[in-house]
Every structure is written in structure tokens, then in C-alpha cells.
Amino acid sequence: MTDRILVVGAALYAQGRMLAARRSAPAELAGRWELPGGKVEPGERPEQALVRELREELGAEAKLLERIPGEWPLGRPGYVLRVWAAELISAGPDDVRPLEDHDALRWLAPDELWDVDWLEHDRPAVAAAARHHEGS
Template sequence: MTDHNADHVVVVAGALYERGRLLAARRSTPPELAGRWELPGGKLEPGESAEKALVRELREELGVDTEPGERIPGEWPLKPGYVMRVWTTRLLAGEPEPQQEHDEVRWLGRDELESVDWLDADRPAVAAVAARLWPAADA
């Protein structure tokens, strides 16, 4: 299934989750985003499924093999003409390390999510991910 739409570019992002923690990646480029954190991922290429794009992007950005899980309901505008869609993602092989576009990665527990400066567009997506990953968040 191709998930490309003529009126916007789809950016896929992975909520990489392991041992009760979510992976955040700190941008190093472009300059206006450098130093802020995001869920890793990238643009869907024409003719590519969202799941294949996610696996490809996480391999390129973090050097890991992953398996997409469920899509988090919703989509979030990034900038004009771009929307982000997020999937829960399982690590199959490798240890996430910055490869390109990032200079640091960090595993965050539920109570640490606010310890990093998320990109504005990622904040509502991270909140939706947290609600899905930690449904008993009654603290």
C-alpha cells in the first residue's frame, strides 16, 4: 500500500519502545532544528509503503533493524505540505546510534519525557504515543 498524497508529503516516525522506554533523537541539522528532540524517521518515497519507509529511515538514521507495529491514530502537521504519522516500533537488531541528522539518542521513561526539548510538531505526537504505551498513566 502506497501512502503518498499529492497535496502533502508524509513523514513516518518510529516510536521505538524497549524495556519501558521510548527513544528520542536530537537533531543536528538543519540549523533551525539543531539541539531539539524528535521521534526518528523521515520522508516516504513515491511508491514506498509507510512501513518500508520507516524500516529504511531508522536503519539510515540509527543503524538498527526494526519492525513497525501499530500506527498511532492521528497525523501531525510539521510544516506546510508535510504531515507526520507515527508507528510503535520494535528493535530487532543493533543498538541505536546517531548516523545522520542527529548527534545524540536517549532512552526516556514515561516520567522523563519532559526532560528533553521536543520539536513543537513532535510534542502532540509524543503525548499520543505516551498515552498508547503507558495507558495506566494515572500518576
């Protein structure tokens, strides 16, 4: 049995742009950008957790497309990140709002992906998501 804690994130796309969410908490992460998502709860499938997290954090309904290959260690021991490509289906990009743990959102065009200060552990996942999106 492993003590790993799985965190799921979304490379959420709408109109060809990927969503970045700016953390408002905890203090050590505040002001930095990440892919939206969160922890998988006991008994929950990763895909279910990601859909739930997007609803809770953004009020957004999303369709998960496919898992982006790879798994990235996070800043806390035992935590790992898996990312899914997803598309916004509930509303337009302007209707998505930061509801939990975030204070701002940005929809980034491919040439703007590195204009925000991503959390270190999200950078390789963002790069993988960008490569995946280019190839799709």
C-alpha cells in the same frame, strides 16, 4: 491529488523506554529532539519508509507494531507526520547510534519523556505515543 508530503516517525521502544533523537541539521532544528524517522519516497509504503529510515539514521532494525492514531502537521506547509509504535529487534539500546541528521540519542522512561526539548510538531505525537504505550 494532494500535495501532502508524508513524514513517518517511530515511537521506538526498548526495555520500556522510548527513543528521542536530537537533530544536528538543519540549523533551525539543531539541538531539538524528535521521534526518529523521515520522508516517504515516491512508490514507497509508509511502513517500508520507516523501517528504511530507522536503518539509515540509527543502524537499527525495528519491528513496527501498529500505527498510533492521528496525523500531525509539521512546520513546513503540506508536510504531515504519522507515527508507529515500534520495538527494537536488532540489538540492545546501547548499540543504537545517531548516523544521519542527529548528534545524540536518549532512551526515555515514561516519567522522563518531557525532560528533553521536543520539536513543537513532535510534542502532540509524543503525547499520543505515550498514551498509546500506557494502554498497551
